[in-house]
Amino acid sequence: MIKLTFAVRRLPHMSLSEFQHYWRENHGPLVRERAEALRIKRYVQVHRLDSPVNDAMRASREAADPYDGTAELWWESIEEMVAATSSKGGRQAGKELLDDERKFIDLRRSALWVGEEHELVGS
Numbered sequence: 001m002i003k004l005t006f007a008v009r010r011l012p013h014m015s016l017s018e019f020q021h022y023w024r025e026n027h028g029p030l031v032r033e034r035a036e037a038l039r040i041k042r043y044v045q046v047h048r049l050d051s052p053v054n055d056a057m058r059a060s061r062e063a064a065d066p067y068d069g070t071a072e073l074w075w076e077s078i079e080e081m082v083a084a085t086s087s088k089g090g091r092q093a094g095k096e097l098l099d100d101e102r103k104f105i106d107l108r109r110s111a112l113w114v115g116e117e118h119e120l121v122g123s
Contacts, residue, residue: 001041001074001075001076001077001116001117002074002075002076002077002078002081002114002115002116003072003073003074003075003114003115003116003117004071004072004073004074004075004081004112004113004114005070005071005072005112005113005114005115006070006071006072006073006110006111006112007067007069007070007110007111007112008023008067008068008069008070008071008105008106008110009067009068009105009106009109009110010068010104010105010106011103011104011105011106012106014104016048016050016068019068019104020047020068020069022103022104023045023047023069023104024045024047026100026104027097027100027101027104028043028045030096030097030100031043031073031097034093034096034097037084037087037089037090037092037093038084038085038090038093038094039075039076039080039081039083039084039090040073040074040075040084041074041075041076042072042073042074043071043072043073043074044071044072045069045070045071045072046069046070046071046072047068047069048066048067048068048069054066067110067111078114081114
C-alpha cells in the first residue's frame, strides 16, 4: 500500500474550529462519495488539537508553526493511484475535491507527498 499525506493549513480568515468543522462535515463526505472513482482504500483526517502540549513540544524542538491537520489516503499501489486519477471519472472526482479544498485549505502553505509506511512500533 502507498499513502498520500496532505499536511494542511486553513485559509487565514477561518478559525481552527471553523476549518475543522468544514473539513469533517463537508469535505469528508465528498471524499467518501468519490472514493470508489478514485480507488481510495482508506481516508483519515487528523485534526490538530488546540493544546498547550503542542506549544510545549514545538518549543522544545524550536519547530515551525504547526499544520492544522493531515489528510491520509491509501491506495493499493502507485499504479492503482495513477490509473484512478487518469480515468475520466477519477479526473472529475479529483477536480471536484480540489474545487472544494480551495474553499477552506490554504493550498500554497500546505504540503503533500506520496510515501510508503514502515511500521516500527505497533500491533
